[in-house]
Amino acid sequence: xxxxxxxxxxxxxxxxxxxxxxxxxxxxxxxxxxxxxxxxxxxxxxxxxxxxxxxxxxxxxxxxxxxxxxxxxxxxxxxxxxxxxxxxxxxxxxxxxxxxxxxxxxxxxxxxxxxxxxxxxxxxxxxxxxxxxxxxxxxxxxxxxxxxxxxxxxxxxxxxxxxxxxxxxxxxxxxxxxxxxxxxxxxxxxxxxxxxxxxxxxxxxxxxxxxxxxxxxxxxxxxxxxxxxxxxxxxxxxxxxxxxxxxxxxxxxxxxxxxxxxxxxxxxxxxxxxxxxxxxxxxxxxxxxxxxxxxxxxxxxxxxxxxxxxxxxxxxxxxxxxxxxxxxxxxxxxxxxxxxxxxxxxxxxxxxxxxxxxxxxxxxxxxxxxxxxxxxxxxxxxxxxxxx
Amino acid sequence: xxxxxxxxxxxxxxxxxxxxxxxxxxxxxxxxxxxxxxxxxxxxxxxxxxxxxxxxxxxxxxxxxxxxxxxxxxxxxxxxxxxxxxxxxxxxxxxxxxxxxxxxxxxxxxxxxxxxxxxxxxxxxxxxxxxxxxxxxxxxxxxxxxxxxxxxxxxxxxxxxxxxxxxxxxxxxxxxxxxxxxxxxxxxxxxxxxxxxxxxxxxxxxxxxxxxxxxxxxxxxxxxxxxxxxxxxxxxxxxxxxxxxxxxxxxxxxxxxxxxxxxxxxxxxxxxxxxxxxxxxxxxxxxxxxxxxxxxxxxxxxxxxxxxxxxxxxxxxxxxxxxxxxxxxxxxxxxxxxxxxxxxxxxxxxxxxxxxxxxxxxxxxxxxxxxxxxxxxxxxxxxxxxxxxxxxxxxxxxxxxxxxxxxxxxxx
Numbered sequence: 192x193x194x195x196x197x198x199x200x201x202x203x204x205x206x207x208x209x210x211x212x213x214x215x216x217x218x219x220x221x222x223x224x225x226x227x228x229x230x231x232x233x234x235x236x237x238x239x240x241x242x243x244x245x246x247x248x249x250x251x252x253x254x255x256x257x258x259x260x261x262x263x264x265x266x267x268x269x270x271x272x273x274x275x276x277x278x279x280x281x282x283x284x285x286x287x288x289x290x291x292x293x294x295x296x297x298x299x300x301x302x303x304x305x306x307x308x309x310x311x312x313x314x315x316x317x318x319x320x321x322x323x324x325x326x327x328x329x330x331x332x333x334x335x336x337x338x339x340x341x342x343x344x345x346x347x348x349x350x351x352x353x354x355x356x357x358x359x360x361x362x363x364x365x366x367x368x369x370x371x372x373x374x375x376x377x378x379x380x381x382x383x384x385x386x387x388x389x390x391x392x393x394x395x396x397x398x399x400x401x402x403x404x405x406x407x408x409x410x411x412x413x414x415x416x417x418x419x420x421x422x423x424x425x426x427x428x429x430x431x432x433x434x435x436x437x438x439x440x441x442x443x444x445x446x447x448x449x450x451x452x453x454x455x456x457x458x459x460x461x462x463x464x465x466x467x468x469x470x471x472x473x474x475x476x477x478x479x480x481x482x483x484x485x486x487x488x489x490x491x492x493x494x495x496x497x498x499x500x501x502x503x504x505x506x507x508x509x510x511x512x513x514x515x516x517x518x519x520x521x522x523x524x525x526x527x528x529x530x531x532x533x534x535x536x537x538x539x540x541x542x543x544x545x546x547x548x549x550x551x552x553x554x555x556x557x558x559x560x561x562x563x564x565x566x567x568x569x570x571x572x573x574x575x576x577x578x579x
Numbered sequence: 580x581x582x583x584x585x586x587x588x589x590x591x592x593x594x595x596x597x598x599x600x601x602x603x604x605x606x607x608x609x610x611x612x613x614x615x616x617x618x619x620x621x622x623x624x625x626x627x628x629x630x631x632x633x634x635x636x637x638x639x640x641x642x643x644x645x646x647x648x649x650x651x652x653x654x655x656x657x658x659x660x661x662x663x664x665x666x667x668x669x670x671x672x673x674x675x676x677x678x679x680x681x682x683x684x685x686x687x688x689x690x691x692x693x694x695x696x697x698x699x700x701x702x703x704x705x706x707x708x709x710x711x712x713x714x715x716x717x718x719x720x721x722x723x724x725x726x727x728x729x730x731x732x733x734x735x736x737x738x739x740x741x742x743x744x745x746x747x748x749x750x751x752x753x754x755x756x757x758x759x760x761x762x763x764x765x766x767x768x769x770x771x772x773x774x775x776x777x778x779x780x781x782x783x784x785x786x787x788x789x790x791x792x793x794x795x796x797x798x799x800x801x802x803x804x805x806x807x808x809x810x811x812x813x814x815x816x817x818x819x820x821x822x823x824x825x826x827x828x829x830x831x832x833x834x835x836x837x838x839x840x841x842x843x844x845x846x847x848x849x850x851x852x853x854x855x856x857x858x859x860x861x862x863x864x865x866x867x868x869x870x871x872x873x874x875x876x877x878x879x880x881x882x883x884x885x886x887x888x889x890x891x892x893x894x895x896x897x898x899x900x901x902x903x904x905x906x907x908x909x910x911x912x913x914x915x916x917x918x919x920x921x922x923x924x925x926x927x928x929x930x931x932x933x934x935x936x937x938x939x940x941x942x943x944x945x946x947x948x949x950x951x952x953x954x955x956x957x958x959x960x961x962x963x964x965x966x967x968x969x970x971x972x973x974x975x976x977x978x979x980x981x982x983x984x985x986x987x988x989x990x991x
Binding site: 264 | 656688831
């Protein structure tokens, strides 16, 4: 089997609801997305949500090769980009190619990817994540209530700008999740808005009211000294890593014991790279948590990791290009079916329709950094969000 | 595909050259093997060699966990076996059992896909660097030069690993002879030396520094005890050569002090460390810490199948281009100093049924077993060069005398 070509399609997704965090609390409901297809001489096509124009400069590395050699091809791509390094746009391109190759490998075996990766069961524990600083109290309650109805017993809320609002909103999440469990897992996420000492002051106050399971990105992604300081200064675990690109960038966080939980995801240069990060964490007795993604496709890898804790489920509705995907949430777990590969099938008509939509503005996502970050806390201004 | 049963077969064989290390300078003349076969309802059989002393543990794992399971789900089943061994820890004999079962399941997974294991694991190139490892303590100076000379001239090996540690003057001489042999293949051979934990850290520093006045050493293997992360690190800080260690560790967790303290510059991995599953985890972890991986000696050079998917793979230990037990067959060839995996589905390591039937035994004799010598007295304390009796036994060659020194003698 040989790789013969690829096709990248970009489109703008209109989400079912806006998403927002401490950097962009008003949120936005438009998201630029893409689909990568990798074609073979045997008519089997690998797909991946994601991909960008850097694929054009990388494709020659894999062209004519057997897609089943995905781990070796990953290395060949990473070595190819050596000088500029496996970061940023190039990293995102390698990630998408890697995912499409894993999809192919599993499809060639006619098995779901979780089995190709050796998992005993196609399932991973889920937690709910609102990415919803923009959501009103009622909307927030409805979100976690809906998640709790699926048996999910943990939630991660976006906070960081106003203690009074945050305590109230954490309480709303807690109340909604208590349908499932008397002491649900409560996580907070500030997306690098604070400095380390702000984080310690802020989280310590929250911990007087709530038992927090982890605090995510309480300092900058690379600040291993600061993250370690936060971890020593609070009771909750510190989670970080989702914005780093590979094992090399994770190295200081792990070796300096700066984090207590590692966020892993497709952004760690694909399934191959995310698995490396997870295995590296496993050697350090660190649990990992899988980052959210369209149709939760990374659950295949989560199911195969010995140290996976629970996977982030956001569910904002970004699967309009997909005809179907073979997983669902049941009793708080993401349960994967037996469809070959990632289990995602595309709807070309829908993709064309999405591409044809004319928009009068650009997507707000990915969010810029909010003023005051790491320095002072810029409170949410009246009218900035619907609920204030 | 479901696992339906298993069998194990023990066998013995005469070795093709006398083998030993710092703990056994007189050497062994017989070896033993254990074959595990894991049966499935699809008619495919998973094969792995090893686990000779682990029959009860293998039975317990198969009957308690693996029967009726799909071996393609090997990573998850590995976790179940490891979790089952939780309280006692998955080391020692239990670890041998898990390892050999894990290998047999990976063999089945790739046989089911009708592809060689290196491809199942995602490798894109089946050709990996290898070096010759003589296990050569009992060999004379001339035999050392001849053996490495053959490895270099006939098989293209450009690196060799010599057993050292008991007699500094002899070691200096023998390294030179190994080098001369390897020069049949290259002007700049990679010279590795291996003391099998015989030294303490300061002994290692003294001896290796002196060796380094004459030779550029590509690594020093196990210059101190396996768990002595402080000592290994200290040695690394004091010599030029990389410190290579890890082959006697059992689990990923055992490596945490190595990683955290940068005790080993080259991490030695094998499928005997809780199977192929754990070897892959280790390679990923080492890659994250920018540490190269070397794969240890393996039946039929099986470890070559793992190397193509390891992003930081350095070189493979080969104790010879073909299995020397007369039973094993291997689809992994040594070509011009490289180990090249073939196209046979699975690990490519199997056996000759007729030879196995002839060499099969009910139980392994002590002299053929895994460790007939134990640790040498004086290890980590004082010099204990080979005795006259040991040297005399070694000189009798592969068909000669098997001799284990009695404890309590003058040098013991």
